[in-house]
Amino acid sequence: MTYDTVVIGAGVAGLTAALRLAEAGERVLVVANGVGSTHLAPATIDVLGFGPGRVESPAQALPAFTEANPDHPYARLSPDLVAASVEWLRARLPAIGYQGGLDENFLLPTAIGAVKPSALVPETMVAGDLRAGGRLVFVGLGLKDFYPAYLADNLAQAPLDGRVVSARSLEASPPVAGEADRSSVGFARLFEEPSFRDALVRELAGKLERDERVGFPAVLGLRRAGEVWRELEAGLGRPVFEVATLPPSLSGIRLYEAMSAALREAGGRIHVGEPVVGADTRAGRVEAVITQPTARATTYRARSFVLATGGFASGGLQVDSHGRMSEAVFDLPLAGPASLDGPRFLPDYFDEHPLNRVGVAVDDGLRPIGRDDRPVYENLHASGATLAGALPWREASGNGLSLATGYAAAAAILERAS
Amino acid sequence: MTELVRDSLDHCVKCTICETFCPYSQVTPLFPGPKYVGPQAERYRGSGASADASVDYCSGCGICTQVCPQGVKIAEINSQARAQLWEERGIPLRNQLIARPSVLGRLGTPIAPLANWALRNRPLRALADRLLGIHRDAPLPRFAGRTFQRWARGRPSSAAERSVVYFHACGTNYYEPGLGEMVVRVLEHNGFQVVVPPQDCCGLPLQSNGNFKAARAYVRRLVANLAPYARDGLPIVANSTSCGLMLKREAREILGVEDEDLRAVSEATYDLCEFLLLLHERGELRTDFQPLPLTVPYHAPCQQRGHGIGKPALDLLALIQDLQVIDLDVDCCGIAGTYGLKKEKYEISMAVGERLFTALRESGNDLAACDSETCRWQIEHGAGVHAVHPVELLHRAYGLGAAAGG
Numbered sequence: 001m002t003y004d005t006v007v008i009g010a011g012v013a014g015l016t017a018a019l020r021l022a023e024a025g026e027r028v029l030v031v032a033n034g035v036g037s038t039h040l041a042p043a044t045i046d047v048l049g050f051g052p053g054r055v056e057s058p059a060q061a062l063p064a065f066t067e068a069n070p071d072h073p074y075a076r077l078s079p080d081l082v083a084a085s086v087e088w089l090r091a092r093l094p095a096i097g098y099q100g101g102l103d104e105n106f107l108l109p110t111a112i113g114a115v116k117p118s119a120l121v122p123e124t125m126v127a128g129d130l131r132a133g134g135r136l137v138f139v140g141l142g143l144k145d146f147y148p149a150y151l152a153d154n155l156a157q158a159p160l161d162g163r164v165v166s167a168r169s170l171e172a173s174p175p176v177a178g179e180a181d182r183s184s185v186g187f188a189r190l191f192e193e194p195s196f197r198d199a200l201v202r203e204l205a206g207k208l209e210r211d212e213r214v215g216f217p218a219v220l221g222l223r224r225a226g227e228v229w230r231e232l233e234a235g236l237g238r239p240v241f242e243v244a245t246l247p248p249s250l251s252g253i254r255l256y257e258a259m260s261a262a263l264r265e266a267g268g269r270i271h272v273g274e275p276v277v278g279a280d281t282r283a284g285r286v287e288a289v290i291t292q293p294t295a296r297a298t299t300y301r302a303r304s305f306v307l308a309t310g311g312f313a314s315g316g317l318q319v320d321s322h323g324r325m326s327e328a329v330f331d332l333p334l335a336g337p338a339s340l341d342g343p344r345f346l347p348d349y350f351d352e353h354p355l356n357r358v359g360v361a362v363d364d365g366l367r368p369i370g371r372d373d374r375p376v377y378e379n380l381h382a383s384g385a386t387l388a389g390a391l392p393w394r395e396a397s398g399n400g401l402s403l404a405t406g407y408a409a410a411a412a413i414l415e416r417a418s
Numbered sequence: 419m420t421e422l423v424r425d426s427l428d429h430c431v432k433c434t435i436c437e438t439f440c441p442y443s444q445v446t447p448l449f450p451g452p453k454y455v456g457p458q459a460e461r462y463r464g465s466g467a468s469a470d471a472s473v474d475y476c477s478g479c480g481i482c483t484q485v486c487p488q489g490v491k492i493a494e495i496n497s498q499a500r501a502q503l504w505e506e507r508g509i510p511l512r513n514q515l516i517a518r519p520s521v522l523g524r525l526g527t528p529i530a531p532l533a534n535w536a537l538r539n540r541p542l543r544a545l546a547d548r549l550l551g552i553h554r555d556a557p558l559p560r561f562a563g564r565t566f567q568r569w570a571r572g573r574p575s576s577a578a579e580r581s582v583v584y585f586h587a588c589g590t591n592y593y594e595p596g597l598g599e600m601v602v603r604v605l606e607h608n609g610f611q612v613v614v615p616p617q618d619c620c621g622l623p624l625q626s627n628g629n630f631k632a633a634r635a636y637v638r639r640l641v642a643n644l645a646p647y648a649r650d651g652l653p654i655v656a657n658s659t660s661c662g663l664m665l666k667r668e669a670r671e672i673l674g675v676e677d678e679d680l681r682a683v684s685e686a687t688y689d690l691c692e693f694l695l696l697l698h699e700r701g702e703l704r705t706d707f708q709p710l711p712l713t714v715p716y717h718a719p720c721q722q723r724g725h726g727i728g729k730p731a732l733d734l735l736a737l738i739q740d741l742q743v744i745d746l747d748v749d750c751c752g753i754a755g756t757y758g759l760k761k762e763k764y765e766i767s768m769a770v771g772e773r774l775f776t777a778l779r780e781s782g783n784d785l786a787a788c789d790s791e792t793c794r795w796q797i798e799h800g801a802g803v804h805a806v807h808p809v810e811l812l813h814r815a816y817g818l819g820a821a822a823g824g
Contacts, residue, residue, distance in 0.1 A: 002699065029728075034486045034487030035435050039433070039435045040433060183434070183437060183438075183451075185437065186444075189444060247434060248433075253438055264747060269728050269729070269732075271726065271727075271728045272484055272485055273486075273723065273724075293726020293727070294663075294666040295685045295687075296685050298726065298727070314487060315487070315488070
């Protein structure tokens with residue numbers, strides 16, 4: 001089959017690139033091993049949270065950050081392009097109702113009561129913003145991995161630069177029949193039933209104090225989350241917000257659903273469950289990628305290709321038992337140490353492991369480059385966690401990087417095509 | 419458990435992505451989810467007795483395997499675990515009965531009026547519900563009273579420059595021979611001689627009802643019949659997405675059949691829409707379509723997604739002028755072959771299908787398209803709209819005449 005562009009990977013980076021290209025009228029195929037990071041991470045778009053100190057304004061912090069980190073993927077992008085990607089996503093997905101931008105980071109409480117800076121935040125999470133101070137109550141539902149008392153205690157000790165936040169917790173026992181171990185998806189479905197919401201509102205009515213904002217684990221619905229959230233606010237008569245949970249992440253699932261639906265509407269195609277097993281490359285170009293869903297291989301030809309397969313966790317990058325690292329689809333050259341000679345394990349969880357910054361280095365058009373700094377293939381672009389030089393969990397930059405680099409890969413492809 | 423499946427098990431990182439997609443665990447607490455009954459429970463199965471019976475509530479739709487980012491063969495693990503469960507406990511009579519469509523077809527066809535009356539007779543269905551456990555409201559297809567095989571024998575395809583083998587499967591043969599006739603005419607219209615070899619069931623219903631031994635015997639017999647054509651370089655096309663998948667993948671990956679005949683047939687087998695779209699890609703599909711001023715919601719069956727071909731019907735139908743196709747993108751209709759026929763699973767099946775039924779009803783059209791026969795019957799039952807295979811729309815747009823009855 002022949003497309004204008006084939007995108008490999010269905011995370012935020014791949015879906016962003018694909019949606020931008022489909023909007024511009026290209027015939028686009030997304031082909032992916034499986035569903036990825038969206039289902040594990042929250043839908044907040046963290047552009048730059050720590051650099052290394054807490055960042056209040058990503059727009060102001062980015063120039064100094066890229067100057068100090070010249071090998072970081074952000075250093076390949078113009079600040080205008082990063083800003084444009086954020087503005088585009090905010091306007092493009094009304095179902096998520098993104099608020100914010102690059103001027104100021106929100107400060108959101110996490111499920112363990114830590115504080116997370118984030119640039120673009122779903123409307124259902126906005127009232128959790130700690131910059132406003134005030135009184136918060138966190139409601140537990142019996143959902144495993146969400147302990148509101150622990151959250152509230154930790155939050156009381158969190159560094160908030162003198163802002164005063166009071167936090168307490170409350171356990172609710174809404175009517176949950178049958179299942180002892182209901183997952184976050186199960187709760188999301190319950191929240192879409194008016195009777196469940198009504199019962200919860202009745203139970204909480206007398207237990208809330210004046211001026212409190214009410215935090216729930218981020219399970220307030222799947223396909224009708226906006227409606228569920230608005231009705232809870234109306235029912236409780238107070239601002240309501242979601243706190244991102246441990247995986248599976250409902251807010252991330254909503255993001256995947258919204259982006260993939262937009263892509264389909266724009267005429268794009270998505271094949272999930274179809275790993276790319278090889279590529280046809282010649283004379284410095286990628287001609288096709290090959291999958292083998294059944295006994296027979298399938299060849300997808302295209303003018304351009306976007307590699308958005310993720311890092312080590314997603315299998316986009318691999319390391320074998322001898323410590324040899326490789327990029328899984330095109331065997332691209334990797335930036336960073338060639339092999340793992342030092343200790344495999346470091347004593348502290350947040351120690352900087354040599355693997356951390358390994359990835360694909362790219363030029364300003366996000367094309368993977370070799371040791372000679374020249375593009376390996378003239379029509380291959382890379383984006384997202386496959387790229388070298390970022391520490392997303394430390395910088396709080398994960399979805400922001402994926403969004404901006406996916407957006408930039410599409411821009412580079414469209415520029416070449418015109 | 420086959421090595422292929424066993425090897426994938428250790429790749430599970432318990433991310434629970436499969437559980438967020440499973441359409442069945444979402445509607446019933448009786449099925450705790452694909453990860454739970456699959457990679458997780460497998461640790462307790464070993465060579466001993468099955469830990470519990472909840473794996474029987476897996477429908478085998480295969481969505482878990484498709485979405486898994488780590489390549490774990492979750493649905494395949496669960497199918498094999500279900501077979502082990504029923505091997506230990508003995509397969510109930512009902513599951514033996516409903517899993518043999520070609521036997522039922524041969525019995526029902528000569529007495530079609532009587533059989534169709536009986537299958538729609540309330541007191542008899544109540545009896546079958548009580549005695550056999552086939553739900554009284556479950557959608558059972560209507561015998562056509564004639565077979566596609568007989569039609570094809572009486573009307574051999576005329577010689578052409580290129581040939582294709584048609585694997586029509588049981589649904590077309592006994593229940594929808596008119597569909598088979600349209601497939602033949604569409605292929606002939608595109609310059610093919612259509613070869614219809616004698617063929618029996620592929621064994622898929624036996625596989626999903628846990629009778630691997632009988633399923634293997636059926637599929638081995640079928641591929642032995644089809645392999646000579648494949649070795650001669652003829653493509654084999656199937657309009658039944660699930661039976662086609664059996665040949666392409668499941669016989670090897672689930673039943674563990676490893677033989678030369680199967681390999682040759684697997685490599686030569688195409689889903690009908692996949693085949694036609696590949697023709698178009700090579701510039702070999704006739705596009706002399708008349709406009710069809712219709713709006714048709716489309717449902718891609720789960721088993722078709724297992725082919726790894728995307729939704730070829732969408733691209734094919736886009737070639738027809740004035741035809742608006744709405745991709746519903748809802749996971750599962752709930753029937754999963756024979757799953758929704760079972761008394762204890764009927765309500766689950768209808769609950770799973772509700773999203774699709776609602777989307778169909780809300781679309782306001784009285785016609786829908788779907789590639790799989792059991793899904794079409796479920797759609798008609800659940801949403802009350804007429805459901806056709808996409809090839810029927812192509813047939814109509816080619817102006818090849820009205821659809822034959824049945």
